[in-house]
Amino acid sequence: MSLPNTAALSNVPNELAVEHAAGLIAALESEIGKVIVGQHVLVRRLLTGLFAAIPYATTRSDAREGCGHILLEGVPGVAKTLTATTLAHAISARFQRIQLTPDLLPADILGTRIYDARTATFRIEQGPIFTNILLADEINRATPKTQSALLEAMQERQVTLADTTFPLDDPFWVLATQNPVEQEGVYTLPEAQLDRFSMMLRVAYPSAAEEVEMLHARLTDQTIVPRVSPADVARLRGFIRDIVHVDGKILEYIVRIGRATRAPADVGRPDLSELIVLGVSPRSYQHVLALARVTAFLHGRTYVLPQDVKEIYADTARHRLARSIRAQAENIGADHILQELLLVVPIP
Numbered sequence: 110m111s112l113p114n115t116a117a118l119s120n121v122p123n124e125l126a127v128e129h130a131a132g133l134i135a136a137l138e139s140e141i142g143k144v145i146v147g148q149h150v151l152v153r154r155l156l157t158g159l160f161a162a163i164p165y166a167t168t169r170s171d172a173r174e175g176c177g178h179i180l181l182e183g184v185p186g187v188a189k190t191l192t193a194t195t196l197a198h199a200i201s202a203r204f205q206r207i208q209l210t211p212d213l214l215p216a217d218i219l220g221t222r223i224y225d226a227r228t229a230t231f232r233i234e235q236g237p238i239f240t241n242i243l244l245a246d247e248i249n250r251a252t253p254k255t256q257s258a259l260l261e262a263m264q265e266r267q268v269t270l271a272d273t274t275f276p277l278d279d280p281f282w283v284l285a286t287q288n289p290v291e292q293e294g295v296y297t298l299p300e301a302q303l304d305r306f307s308m309m310l311r312v313a314y315p316s317a318a319e320e321v322e323m324l325h326a327r328l329t330d331q332t333i334v335p336r337v338s339p340a341d342v343a344r345l346r347g348f349i350r351d352i353v354h355v356d357g358k359i360l361e362y363i364v365r366i367g368r369a370t371r372a373p374a375d376v377g378r379p380d381l382s383e384l385i386v387l388g389v390s391p392r393s394y395q396h397v398l399a400l401a402r403v404t405a406f407l408h409g410r411t412y413v414l415p416q417d418v419k420e421i422y423a424d425t426a427r428h429r430l431a432r433s434i435r436a437q438a439e440n441i442g443a444d445h446i447l448q449e450l451l452l453v454v455p456i457p
Contacts, residue, residue: 127411130348134160134407137336140199144333145192146326147319153407154310154424155179155196159282159342160406161399162350163307165265174346176282177307177396178263180248180298180428182289187312189286193244200342201335202241202280209251215258222271233270238262241280241339248285249295256302259283263305280342300387300431307396308421309428353402354412358457362415363397366422369450370430376453384446387431397425415456423447 134156141152158177165175181189190206197204207218220236237243238259248256262268266277285306287298303309315323337345365376371388373381397418404417427443436446 126348127352127406130345130352131406131409133337133341133345137199140333140336141192141195144195145188146323147315148188148192148312151181151192151310151312152196154308154421155192155284157400157403157407157421158307159196159200159280160346160349160403161307161396162346162402163399164395174350174399175266176280176342176346177400178283178285178305180303180306180309181284181286181312182309183286183312184314185288187314189312190244190246193242193284193286195333197242197244198333199335200337200339202339202342203278204242204244205237205240206244206246207237209245209247209249209255211250211252213251213255215255218255218258219262219268220270231271233273233275235270235275238268239275239277241278242282242284245283245285247287249287249298251296253296253299256296256298260302260305278339280339280346300429303428304390304392306428307400308424310424349403349406350399352411353406355398355402356413356457359401359413359415359418360398362454362457363394363401363418366418366450366454367391367394367397369454370426370447373450376450378449378453381446381449384433384436384441385430386433387429389426389429393425393429397422400425419451422451 138152138156145152158179161177162174163177164173181193183189194204194206207213216236218236218238220234220239222231223234224230225232245251245259262277262281263283266279266281268275268277283306288295289311314320367389369376369378369388370385373379373385400421401413401417404421405411405413408417423444426447430443430446432441432443432446
C-alpha cells in the first residue's frame with residue numbers, strides 16, 4: 110500500500126488522503142510494537158522525527174528537506190539500538206550501524222580514496238554513511254575529529270571526499286545513542302553537533318509490568334514485515350508538511366519561546382538568566398515547526414495547536430540549552446528550565 114504521490118493529492122479528497130496516510134503510520138507503529146515492549150513515547154517521537162520536513166540547503170540535490178536526526182540518551186539495555194534496527198526493517202530501508210570508538214577515523218565513516226594499481230588512478234570507496242538510516246552507537250565515545258565527520262552529512266545531506274561531493278539518498282536519517290552516566294573515555298558533543306539533532310530523547314526504564322511482558326516475549330518468533338518504503342517516507346513527509354496548517358500566531362509563539370531561552374527576563378523570569386549560558390538557535394525554530402506539524406497529524410488533526418508545540422518542545426530544546434555552572438552545581442536540569450519558561454510565555 111503506497112500513498113498517492115504529492116502531485117496527485119489535489120485529485121484525492123483530503124479526508125481519504127489523511128486517513129490513508131494515518132493508516133500507514135499506524136501500521137508502522139504497530140509493526141515496531143511487535144518487538145519493542147512499552148516505550149510508546151519513544152516510538153512515537155522516532156516516527157515524528159522520521160516524517161518531519163526539516164529544511165536544509167545544498168546545491169547537489171533537488172531535495173530541500175529531510176528527516177529530523179535524533180539523539181537517544183539512556184543507560185545500557187533499554188532497547189535504544191533494537192528500536193532503531195526494528196524501525197529500519199519496518200520501512201525496508203538501507204541500514205548501517207557504526208560502533209563509535211576513540212580510535213575510529215573520519216574515513217571509517219565517510220570513505221576514502223584508494224589507489225587502483227591496475228588503472229593507475231584513484232577511486233572513491235564510500236563509507237557506511239551512504240545509507241538511508243545510520244545508527245551511530247555511543248557517539249560520545251568518538252573523538253571530536255571523528256564526530257565532526259557527520260556535520261556536513263547531517264546539515265546538508267551530502268558528503269565531500271577529496272575534491273568530489275556526493276549527495277546522500279533521501280531519506281537520510283541519523284540516529285545516535287549515548288550513555289549519560291559514563292565519565293571515562295567519552296567526549297562531550299559540541300554545540301554545533303548537538304544543534305543538528307532535531308530531538309534528544311531520554312530513554313527511561315520500562316515499567317515493572319512491561320519488563321515482565323518483555324521476559325515472556327520471544328523475539329526470535331517475531332518477523333518484521335516492511336510497511337512502507339523509503340520512497341513512501343519521502344511522500345508522507347511532503348504530504349504532512351502540505352496538509353497540516355500552521356497559523357501565523359503559532360509561528361510567533363515558537364519564536365517567543367526561543368527568544369525567552371536567550372532572555373528570560375523579557376518574560377518576567379530574570380532569575381532564570383543565571384541558569385542559562387546559551388539559548389536555542391534560530392535553526393531550532395524550523396525543527397520545532399516541522400515536528401509540531403507531525404505531532405498534530407499523529408493526534409488526528411490537520412492544524413497545529415500550541416499544545417503540539419509544548420508537547421515536543423523539551424525534546425527539541427533540552428540539548429540546545431547550555432546551562433551555567435550554577436545550574437549544574439544545583440542540579441537544575443534543562444527540562445525544568447524549559448518547563449518554567451513554557452509556563453510564562455503567552456499562549457496564542
